[in-house]
Amino acid sequence: MLPYAAYKVYQKRKENQREMEEALGSLTSNLSRSIIPDQVVMKIQRVSAKLSEEGDDYIPGTLSIVEKAQGVFIEWSPYEEGMDSGWVIPGENGQEESIRASPPSLSPNNTHSGDVYSKLRFSLDVNDLSSFKNVEPRRKDKGMHYIRLICKDGTSYVPLYFQNGETTSFFTVLQRYITLRRSAKDPTLVVVADTKAEALAQSVSALDQNGDILSRLMKNPYSTAMTGFSKITSFMQDQVIPALLDSDEVSQEEKIRAMRELRLKDEDHQLRVHSDAGGEFEVVTQLELPPRPDIFRESPVTKTLWDSFKLPDGTFDQQKLHHLKMNVFRGGLSEDLRKEAWKYLLDYKDWFESTATFEKKKAILTEEYNRMKSQWQSITTDQESRFFKYSKRKGLVEKDVARTDRTVPYFRGDENPNLKVLQDMLMTYVMYNFDLGYVQGMSDFAAPILYVMNDEIDAFWCFVGLMQRIQPNFEKDQANIKLQMNQLKDLLVIVNPKLANYLEAHQSDDMYFCFRWVLVWFKREFSFSDTCKLWEVIWTGQPCPNFLLLLCVAILDSQTTIIIDNKFGLTEILKHVNDLSGHLNLDEVLTSAEAIFHQLSASQDKLPLHIREYLNFSRDENAASTP
Amino acid sequence: MANRGGNSASRAGGSAGTGSNRTCQFKLVLLGESAVGKSSLVLRFVKGQFHEYQESTIGAAFLTQTVCLDDATVKFEIWDTAGQERYHSLAPMYYRGAQAAIVVYDITNQDSFQKAKNWVKELQRQASPNIVMALAGNKADMANKRTVEYEEAQAYAEDNALLFMETSAKTSMNVNDIFMAIAKKLPIGPPPGQPQDTVDVNQPAQQQKSGTCCK
Numbered sequence: 001m002l003p004y005a006a007y008k009v010y011q012k013r014k015e016n017q018r019e020m021e022e023a024l025g026s027l028t029s030n031l032s033r034s035i036i037p038d039q040v041v042m043k044i045q046r047v048s049a050k051l052s053e054e055g056d057d058y059i060p061g062t063l064s065i066v067e068k069a070q071g072v073f074i075e076w077s078p079y080e081e082g083m084d085s086g087w088v089i090p091g092e093n094g095q096e097e098s099i100r101a102s103p104p105s106l107s108p109n110n111t112h113s114g115d116v117y118s119k120l121r122f123s124l125d126v127n128d129l130s131s132f133k134n135v136e137p138r139r140k141d142k143g144m145h146y147i148r149l150i151c152k153d154g155t156s157y158v159p160l161y162f163q164n165g166e167t168t169s170f171f172t173v174l175q176r177y178i179t180l181r182r183s184a185k186d187p188t189l190v191v192v193a194d195t196k197a198e199a200l201a202q203s204v205s206a207l208d209q210n211g212d213i214l215s216r217l218m219k220n221p222y223s224t225a226m227t228g229f230s231k232i233t234s235f236m237q238d239q240v241i242p243a244l245l246d247s248d249e250v251s252q253e254e255k256i257r258a259m260r261e262l263r264l265k266d267e268d269h270q271l272r273v274h275s276d277a278g279g280e281f282e283v284v285t286q287l288e289l290p291p292r293p294d295i296f297r298e299s300p301v302t303k304t305l306w307d308s309f310k311l312p313d314g315t316f317d318q319q320k321l322h323h324l325k326m327n328v329f330r331g332g333l334s335e336d337l338r339k340e341a342w343k344y345l346l347d348y349k350d351w352f353e354s355t356a357t358f359e360k361k362k363a364i365l366t367e368e369y370n371r372m373k374s375q376w377q378s379i380t381t382d383q384e385s386r387f388f389k390y391s392k393r394k395g396l397v398e399k400d401v402a403r404t405d406r407t408v409p410y411f412r413g414d415e416n417p418n419l420k421v422l423q424d425m426l427m428t429y430v431m432y433n434f435d436l437g438y439v440q441g442m443s444d445f446a447a448p449i450l451y452v453m454n455d456e457i458d459a460f461w462c463f464v465g466l467m468q469r470i471q472p473n474f475e476k477d478q479a480n481i482k483l484q485m486n487q488l489k490d491l492l493v494i495v496n497p498k499l500a501n502y503l504e505a506h507q508s509d510d511m512y513f514c515f516r517w518v519l520v521w522f523k524r525e526f527s528f529s530d531t532c533k534l535w536e537v538i539w540t541g542q543p544c545p546n547f548l549l550l551l552c553v554a555i556l557d558s559q560t561t562i563i564i565d566n567k568f569g570l571t572e573i574l575k576h577v578n579d580l581s582g583h584l585n586l587d588e589v590l591t592s593a594e595a596i597f598h599q600l601s602a603s604q605d606k607l608p609l610h611i612r613e614y615l616n617f618s619r620d621e622n623a624a625s626t627p
Numbered sequence: 628m629a630n631r632g633g634n635s636a637s638r639a640g641g642s643a644g645t646g647s648n649r650t651c652q653f654k655l656v657l658l659g660e661s662a663v664g665k666s667s668l669v670l671r672f673v674k675g676q677f678h679e680y681q682e683s684t685i686g687a688a689f690l691t692q693t694v695c696l697d698d699a700t701v702k703f704e705i706w707d708t709a710g711q712e713r714y715h716s717l718a719p720m721y722y723r724g725a726q727a728a729i730v731v732y733d734i735t736n737q738d739s740f741q742k743a744k745n746w747v748k749e750l751q752r753q754a755s756p757n758i759v760m761a762l763a764g765n766k767a768d769m770a771n772k773r774t775v776e777y778e779e780a781q782a783y784a785e786d787n788a789l790l791f792m793e794t795s796a797k798t799s800m801n802v803n804d805i806f807m808a809i810a811k812k813l814p815i816g817p818p819p820g821q822p823q824d825t826v827d828v829n830q831p832a833q834q835q836k837s838g839t840c841c842k
Contacts, residue, residue: 119676153704154689392738395738396661399661399662399683400661402680403662403680404682404683406680407680439711439713440685440711443683444685474713476713476716477716478716478717512686512687512717513686515685515686515687515717516685516686519685519686524682524685571704575688575690578688578689
């Protein structure tokens with residue numbers, strides 16, 4: 001309820017405004033649709049899109065802000081091919097990085113490239129912009145300033161690197177249309193201010209300061225309005241009063257959100273109740289974890305180092321095995337060692353089996369493979385027509401092989417023979433494990449193994465070894481995935497309760513937006529070569545089982561501010577998480593996951609029982625907790 | 628987002644500034660057998676792209692696209708799901724609360740048509756009763772390998788009151804059209820909390836908003 005006098009004042013202003021708008025509106029709406037051409041307000045050259053976190057593939061282009069009839073747009077487009085190509089910029093490490101103008105060649109590091117060139121061009125309505133990352137180089141003369149635009153619907157665009165450092169002018173022009181505010185929590189995040197919500201918040205506090213201005217208005221509308229309102233800025237009159245008058249404009253959703261945020265603040269200071277696996281309630285006080293230690297990645301394990309752990313008969317020294325695995329965990333494997341080392345990591349070769357014993361075993365396994373392969377190969381088309389369960393599996397495998405890692409040179413091209421090998425491997429696995437059959441996601445695991453082994457039989461048995469561990473993920477009831485999602489949530493509650501609470505308040509605490517991470521072990525998030533590096537780290541089983549979940553926690557932790565400050569809901573979170581693909585730095589993810597492990601390890605006595613179990617802290621002799 | 632105001636949006640041009648324009652959001656889910664082209668349809672509709680070797684969808688993807696009708700702007704929140712039966716148990720999570728669904732099959736694959744019928748049945752039983760359903764016979768560019776006859780699918784669609792089109796994400800045939808047809812069937816009532824006979828205090832903002840979408 002607003003006093004009549006105030007309402008009148010408002011009405012009058014409103015009428016004037018409307019008259020003007022009608023006059024202007026008829027003018028501009030006609031003009032804007034037919035006559036006014038798009039107006040390029042600013043254009044910055046040499047703003048390069050970086051294809052993926054890994055590698056140095058920058059595609060130079062133009063960033064512009066364009067006023068169009070339908071709104072104001074931020075647009076980026078790559079230079080036409082051949083134009084202005086081959087310019088050079090100083091790289092992060094001081095050496096020069098060249099930037100191409102033509103599509104980058106495809107390397108195994110570049111699974112996400114595809115037909116990137118056209119894919120990258122975008123046009124974004126400024127009203128759809130929610131925030132952007134704004135990362136300045138550590139030193140002015142090294143590296144480039146970049147921004148990454150994030151939309152209200154959760155879309156993240158490719159990072160844009162400003163070669164000429166003209167970011168200031170870009171921000172200045174952008175500020176004409178939207179209000180920008182630096183996030184208090186993350187200095188690299190710039191948030192588009194929601195003027196309506198902020199106006200409302202200000203109006204509430206303004207009313208508070210004025211000691212119930214509304215009731216005073218009721219008593220003496222005129223003088224209060226004159227003295228009271230005149231103190232309030234014109235911003236208040238323009239934005240706040242209409243917002244207050246039109247209470248429907250403050251959506252229910254915003255109110256709920258505001259209430260939830262208040263609740264979150266309260267909860268931060270409260271005791272947390274956790275239900276443990278036994279169903280009994282256990283009250284856990286908010287844990288103060290020690291600070292995260294600085295962790296550094298080490299260089300990959302070389303063939304020489306690897307061999308130094310071997311005894312003369314080819315077996316590994318049991319005493320030193322843990323040390324070797326920790327080395328692999330810390331640095332991964334050098335590329336030339338993968339073919340050998342993966343056989344051990346995937347339980348195809350036993351660490352304590354001599355070369356001679358393995359050769360005998362391999363002969364048997366080869367025979368077994370060929371036998372199973374000939375089983376399905378002998379099924380004729382006629383027989384297949386009455387064997388639906390088989391032909392269905394075959395169809396699934398065919399469909400997925402045709403679209404697995406096809407941008408990786410090893411699988412590129414229509415007549416690529418490696419596709420047939422992958423197909424044969426997976427079909428033989430169907431015979432090996434007919435009860436499970438083929439499930440989507442398996443080809444994602446099989447392809448890198450085949451690429452590294454480059455041998456059908458070795459690849460098959462390594463794949464079998466891997467499937468042994470992850471088979472439960474592919475079972476129909478999805479129970480194992482659900483279990484991991486719950487564990488992930490429990491871990492997040494300990495490591496980052498603020499984010500965990502936020503997710504809960506936004507119906508996302510089932511963690512299903514992490515489904516892809518957990519099912520195919522980040523295969524879709526990292527480049528092909530990064531995936532290989534990541535998997536061998538996980539396969540060491542160090543420093544704890546469920547390290548995969550700590551990787552998830554580390555990534556989510558790094559996105560906390562973006563998720564919360566952008567007020568992402570269920571769908572935006574899923575979209576944002578999906579869009580992280582190709583833009584995560586593997587070493588950062590690995591080091592922060594390891595750091596989180598150390599944090600938890602250091603306070604393991606205080607951790608709830610189930611968390612200790614997830615991380616295998618229950619056993620005191622756990623040697624992995626220290627380097 | 629990249630192709631906002633593409634083919635679909637420009638058809639309804641000229642409706643801006645009438646004051647009656649409003650934005651309605653609808654949740655749409657894509658269902659259907661594996662590899663029938665669900666992701667490709669969405670990618671074509673939202674980004675105007677087509678990838679011959681589109682990766683399989685693990686879990687779900689979420690995209691948005693806006694289309695303009697004569698008197699309203701419809702914002703689709705599109706859930707693209709994994710097709711394989713093994714992940715069927717996740718589907719209800721995605722079609723729950725959906726106001727529209729596109730059930731997709733591959734015209735060269737009879738089995739995928741059967742699967743589509745199963746999806747239709749499941750939606751009729753489990754989804755919101757007013758859900759607008761469309762059946763899309765995708766890969767229409769491969770008509771020489773057709774195993775599902777147009778008439779057969781059309782008859783089925785008629786019996787079940789489904790919108791029906793044969794589509795091709797590859798050539799973009801009927802892709803925008805099927806989404807437009809759905810948009811037109813969606814209940815676009817007055818925006819909640821804003822009865823039509825009251826004065827809209829924030830009208831300038833509203834006009835601005837509609838102006839950003841329609842040409």
